[in-house]
Amino acid sequence: MNKDKKNAQEGGAGVVKTSSFTFDALKLESGDKLGPVSLAYETYGCLNKDKTNAILITHALSGDAHAAGIHENKDNPGWWDKFIGPGRAFDTDKYFVICSNVLGGCKGSTGPSSLNPKTGFPYALDFPLFTINDIVNAQKRLIDYLGIEKLLAVVGGSMGGMQALSWLVNYPKSLRSVIPIATTVKHSPQQIAFNEVGRQAIMADAHWKSGNYYGGPLPSKGLAVARMIGHVTYMSDKSMAEKFGRAKKAVEGPFKFTADFEVEGYLHYRGDSFVRRFDANSYLYITKAMDNFDASKGRPLPAALRGVAAKVLVISFKSDWLYPAYQSKEIVKACKLAGIETTYCEVDSSYGHDAFLLEVEEESHLLRHFLKKVFYAYEVTGEYGE
Amino acid sequence: MNKDKKNAQEGGAGVVKTSSFTFDALKLESGDKLGPVSLAYETYGCLNKDKTNAILITHALSGDAHAAGIHENKDNPGWWDKFIGPGRAFDTDKYFVICSNVLGGCKGSTGPSSLNPKTGFPYALDFPLFTINDIVNAQKRLIDYLGIEKLLAVVGGSMGGMQALSWLVNYPKSLRSVIPIATTVKHSPQQIAFNEVGRQAIMADAHWKSGNYYGGPLPSKGLAVARMIGHVTYMSDKSMAEKFGRAKKAVEGPFKFTADFEVEGYLHYRGDSFVRRFDANSYLYITKAMDNFDASKGRPLPAALRGVAAKVLVISFKSDWLYPAYQSKEIVKACKLAGIETTYCEVDSSYGHDAFLLEVEEESHLLRHFLKKVFYAYEVTGEYGE
Numbered sequence: 001m002n003k004d005k006k007n008a009q010e011g012g013a014g015v016v017k018t019s020s021f022t023f024d025a026l027k028l029e030s031g032d033k034l035g036p037v038s039l040a041y042e043t044y045g046c047l048n049k050d051k052t053n054a055i056l057i058t059h060a061l062s063g064d065a066h067a068a069g070i071h072e073n074k075d076n077p078g079w080w081d082k083f084i085g086p087g088r089a090f091d092t093d094k095y096f097v098i099c100s101n102v103l104g105g106c107k108g109s110t111g112p113s114s115l116n117p118k119t120g121f122p123y124a125l126d127f128p129l130f131t132i133n134d135i136v137n138a139q140k141r142l143i144d145y146l147g148i149e150k151l152l153a154v155v156g157g158s159m160g161g162m163q164a165l166s167w168l169v170n171y172p173k174s175l176r177s178v179i180p181i182a183t184t185v186k187h188s189p190q191q192i193a194f195n196e197v198g199r200q201a202i203m204a205d206a207h208w209k210s211g212n213y214y215g216g217p218l219p220s221k222g223l224a225v226a227r228m229i230g231h232v233t234y235m236s237d238k239s240m241a242e243k244f245g246r247a248k249k250a251v252e253g254p255f256k257f258t259a260d261f262e263v264e265g266y267l268h269y270r271g272d273s274f275v276r277r278f279d280a281n282s283y284l285y286i287t288k289a290m291d292n293f294d295a296s297k298g299r300p301l302p303a304a305l306r307g308v309a310a311k312v313l314v315i316s317f318k319s320d321w322l323y324p325a326y327q328s329k330e331i332v333k334a335c336k337l338a339g340i341e342t343t344y345c346e347v348d349s350s351y352g353h354d355a356f357l358l359e360v361e362e363e364s365h366l367l368r369h370f371l372k373k374v375f376y377a378y379e380v381t382g383e384y385g386e
Numbered sequence: 387m388n389k390d391k392k393n394a395q396e397g398g399a400g401v402v403k404t405s406s407f408t409f410d411a412l413k414l415e416s417g418d419k420l421g422p423v424s425l426a427y428e429t430y431g432c433l434n435k436d437k438t439n440a441i442l443i444t445h446a447l448s449g450d451a452h453a454a455g456i457h458e459n460k461d462n463p464g465w466w467d468k469f470i471g472p473g474r475a476f477d478t479d480k481y482f483v484i485c486s487n488v489l490g491g492c493k494g495s496t497g498p499s500s501l502n503p504k505t506g507f508p509y510a511l512d513f514p515l516f517t518i519n520d521i522v523n524a525q526k527r528l529i530d531y532l533g534i535e536k537l538l539a540v541v542g543g544s545m546g547g548m549q550a551l552s553w554l555v556n557y558p559k560s561l562r563s564v565i566p567i568a569t570t571v572k573h574s575p576q577q578i579a580f581n582e583v584g585r586q587a588i589m590a591d592a593h594w595k596s597g598n599y600y601g602g603p604l605p606s607k608g609l610a611v612a613r614m615i616g617h618v619t620y621m622s623d624k625s626m627a628e629k630f631g632r633a634k635k636a637v638e639g640p641f642k643f644t645a646d647f648e649v650e651g652y653l654h655y656r657g658d659s660f661v662r663r664f665d666a667n668s669y670l671y672i673t674k675a676m677d678n679f680d681a682s683k684g685r686p687l688p689a690a691l692r693g694v695a696a697k698v699l700v701i702s703f704k705s706d707w708l709y710p711a712y713q714s715k716e717i718v719k720a721c722k723l724a725g726i727e728t729t730y731c732e733v734d735s736s737y738g739h740d741a742f743l744l745e746v747e748e749e750s751h752l753l754r755h756f757l758k759k760v761f762y763a764y765e766v767t768g769e770y771g772e
Contacts, residue, residue: 129642189626189649193618196650197611199643200657204607206592221590225583229615232579237710240575246680256515257585257670261677263575264582271586284643291647294632321707324623 010077012085013044013069013092018108021142026103032128036117039142040065040108041100044084045092047148053375054148055090056139057099058156058163061230061286062278064107067099068092082360089364095152095371102163103138104130104286106279113214113279124281125211132159132293136166140174150174152375155367157181157356158323159286165295165331172308177374179367181315182356184327185301185334186294191322194233195287198226202280211281223280224271231270236319236352301331305338312342313370315363317355343370396463398471399430399478402455404494407528412489418514422503425528426451426494427486430470431478433534439761440534441476442525443485444542444549447616447672448664450493453485454478468746475750481538481757488549489524490516490672492665499600499665510667511597518545518679522552526560536560538761541753543567543742544709545672551681551717558694563760565753567701568742570713571687571720572680577708580619581673584612588666597667609666610657617656622705622738687720698728699756701749703741729756 018040025035042065047054057067057080068084070076078099084090090097101109104127112127119126143151154167154175161183168178184191205222207213235243244263251258259265296304312335316328325346335342347362349355356363404426411421428451433440443453443466454470456462464485470476476483487495490513498513505512529537540553540561547569554564570577591608593599621629630649637644645651682690698721702714711732721728733748735741742749 125642186632188623189630189632189647190618190621190623192632192647193614193626193649193653196645196647196653197614197618200607200614200654201587201590201611203643204587204611205590221586225587225590225611228579228583228586232576232583235576237574237576237707240579244575246572246575246578256511257589257674259582261575261578261582263579267579267582268586288643321623 010081011070012081012088013078015072016042016044016066016069016078017071018042018065020108021145023141023145026134026138026141028128028134029131030129034110034128034130037103037110037138038108038114039100039103039110039138041098041142042066042068042078044068044090044097045095047096047146051148052150052152053094054096054098054143054146054151055371056143056151056154056167057084057090057097058139058154058160059099059102060156060158060160061290062274063160064105065099065101065109066107068097080357083364083367089367090155090371091368094375098143098146100139100142102135102286104135104282104289106282111279112211112281112285122214124214127281127285130285130289132162132166132289133170135289136163136170139163140171143174150176153177153179153371155179155181156183158183158353159290162290162293162295166293168308168310168312169295169304172310175310177311177313177370179313179315179370180328180331181363182317182320182323182328182353183331184323185296185330187291188327192291194229194322195291198229199284199287201225201229202284205280208280213280218275219280220275223275223278223283224268226283227274227278228267228271231267233322234353236321236350238319238350239352239354242350296334301334302337305334305340308338308340310340311370311374312340313366314342314344315356315366316346317349317351317353317359318346319350320353320355322353396467397456398467398474399455399464401458402428402430402452402464403457404428404451406494407531409527409531412520412524412527414514414520415517416515420496420514420516423489423496423524424494424500425486425489425496425524427484427528428452428454428464430454430476430483431481433482433532437534438536438538439480440482440484440529440532440537441539441541441757442529442537442553443470443476443483444525444540444546445485445488446542446544446546447676448660449546450491451485451487451495452493454483466743469750469753475753476541476757477754480761484529484532486525486528488521488672490521490668490675492668497665498597498667498671508600510600513667513671516671516675518548518552518675519556521675522549522556525549526557529560536562539563539565539757541565541567542569544569544739545676548676548679548681552679554694554696554698555681555690558691558696561696563697563699563756565699565701565756566714566717567749568703568706568709568714568739569717570709571682571716573677574713578677580615580708581677584615585670585673587611587615588670591666594666599666604661605666606661609661609664609669610654612669613660613664614653614657617653619708620739622707622736624705624736625738625740628736682720687717688723691720691724691726694724694726696726697756697760698726699752700728700730701742701752702732703735703737703739703745704732705736706739706741708739
């Protein structure tokens, strides 16, 4: 198969496996101790001899460790597959790419649906509240375990971008660059509000039972509503108009409030498929961590970034109204005030917040060239930029 | 009390009463027949001898007939109180103002919570699906009953604006002007999507029971979630930031997902108070009527408006992202193409969609002068403009 053809295919990184890394205990920002902690993770490409080519990819709210490739005997390309693989933006012929499921998640990492070793039952709401910084502290343990002293880059969109910012503030000496995409230093009240309505929908479900639904019927209707709200905010007015218009679909039966507009059918489909793959309690905990995130912990962000030698690329999307460009510009401004070498691009996309998953061509171009510059700078000078 | 002081007070229209008008039957656009039909309505000011000073105000999704004044022994100014009364935009010293609760509502007009004369029980989902045009056809019966041949104006914001457009298309000879505010010719898929998520939240409530909850516990949690979604869309990112920021409020108890951000507390308050005053089935029916509305019924709107002699004032608000200004401009364009004398103003407000209720000064100014012009034109020429 020629390379072009291979690149165009899904699963360009080939057949991949999810691994698991477990460590004894993590002290959380709240002071609580959690342990043992497992993180599910995948890697693509090879770590070079000098261990200078490792890129950590951090996922968004509903993501997982499976960012690229396909699993054996499955047809399930990872959530950022088009960006990762030989010749792609995160070129696995050059770079060693790592992605792990977040702490508190439900895709192999320790979270509310995991067994509490003290009781033998799922944690449910006994799982401690955690923060984006806690998620990153757990990732740092994984990176240490993989023997990587300094990451070439930490890259993520949406909540992944918050993790990238947390890395920049908390582990500036452990990375050479950071790429926060379609994200924010801290949630606005509108962003908190959308998350809170989703949480309320879950907790309103009679099956939620204060989180103790494991082994019984799941709070699927509530979680589906939460996911539907999410999807409305992930698209733009324009992308919805282009995708659905006011088209109606054939519906059967006398029920008056069936989904007769195509956009309604799409939301139902998205809601229904989500509840089969996501844990409602994880949704509560992770959205709360997003809402509580403040990259600089109340300090002015430039002060928190002073002296940081990493390079930063910030990307936003014009039609993204959930994480509007002005929030990316706040990151850029803070980085520049802190003297960090910062590049910014607002991509002219109509896809809304989803653009960070969909604008493959332009986004790949930006990522590819930025990474090359950072990687090449080291290769030539041998300096970490400290 | 001097007039200025009185104008500044709430309840400027004084103590008012809600009346009821009942007629035998209404043939709906679907072909279904509904009857008897009652409409709750209020009037403010006096109809003049020539019956040329009547203004119909049409309400939004959650509104009712009580647009102005206060009820006896109550402190409950109407939902548009600041605009209606002596010396206000709808000056009750000059104009006779009418507002009725929509067909399908739950504030005195016949709706799903009304008793079905055939069964003696509430209609629930046996209530027929109705349209915005059906709502307007019922209003027309009320206007006929009040002896008014020609309204000076039909005015409304949001869903009220859809009714105003329906009047313009379907009863152009029964009015001299129309003022659609913060509204649209038809819902975009994004607008449909937000309504659908609200409906799904209601129907996900275990107490909803396919609409048969009357006499038992109400689907309050689901309706509260629907209302919370609504409130997020009624405000702007900026107005939320100004009102709440990221302020937290004191919370008690160990519950992890309590409303600790002020914006969350606000949404809870709005959701909780709504369920005490609104019927969940009415919410389903009315939002469906909004989604199905298409002012021109699939024809090009200019064609549907050709030959209409009424004057039109269209108002939109800059930060309204639920009913964005481009939708108002579509109305303006269609009216101009149809040769209708049309005035348009986009008010520079940060209040989002709620602006039509809150931008008292600038909106009043626009309304006052437009109405004066329309009213005066008749007074001088004696012509209805046909």
